[in-house]
Amino acid sequence: MRQFTIKRQTLETSIKVALELDGTGKAAVNTKIGFFDHMLTLLSVHSLIDLNVECNGDIEVDGHHSVEDTGIAMGDAFRGAIGDRKGIRRYGTFYIPMDEALAMVSLDISNRPFLVFETGELAPMIGSFDTQLAEEFFRAFAFHAGITLHIKVLYGKNSHHKIEAIFKALGHALRQAIEKDPKVDGIPSSKGVL
Incomplete structure (x- = not known):
């Protein structure tokens, strides 16, 4: 089973993440930031990755540390679960x-982390979620998971719709990329290593 559990403790956050790549999309998420919890749940459901996240952070300051550190922990857990990528x-x-928004996510589990993030203008807040933190989450996740991640909202007006479409698209792109290919024996690279 491709699964991994990690605990991350700093002076700003205490986070536990458990994920199973070959799951059914079961999620139990509690970051104390409602919209972010909803997005991570959608990511789990659409990727079929079982995801448990428990985050206690300094949200009395703001959500930045909780969101970014959750991305770091999820990326580290993903890297542990994906293993040798064979x-x-x-x-x-x-x-x-x-609805009116269309988002595209394209990724490569390459061990060469990179992020391209283009959403157009977003409202400053969605509930208690600072929309600037979406990019921080995806950067932390991509760099710690070892993923080249391109995110683009082609068009849309409603910020909730834009960000929700991104998380759902990421879920489906991950589902494609982590799937075992019966025709591939070993590392899927001409270099023989990822």
Whole structure:
């Protein structure tokens, strides 16, 4: 089973993340930031990755440390669960429409982390979630997971719809990329290593 559990403790946050790549999309998420919890739950459901996140952070300051550190912990857990990357499809690309918004996520589980993040203008807040933190989460996750991650909202007006479409598209792109390919024996790279 491709699963991993990690605990991350700092002076600002205490986080436990457990994930199972070959799951069914069961989620139990509690970061104390409602919209963020909802997005992580959607990510789990659409990726079929079982995800448990418990975060106690200094949200009396703001949500920055909780969101970024959750991304770090989830990335580290993903890296642990994916292991040597043998036999995976490696790449995933998915488009998700959410009412008037359309988002695309394309990724490579390459061990060469990178983030491209283009959403257009976002409202400053969605509930208690600072929308600037979406990019911080995806950067932390991508860099700690070892993923090249491209995110683009092609169009849309509603910030909730834009961000929700991104998380759903990421879920489906991850689902594609982590899937075992019966035709692939070993590392899916001409270099023989990822």
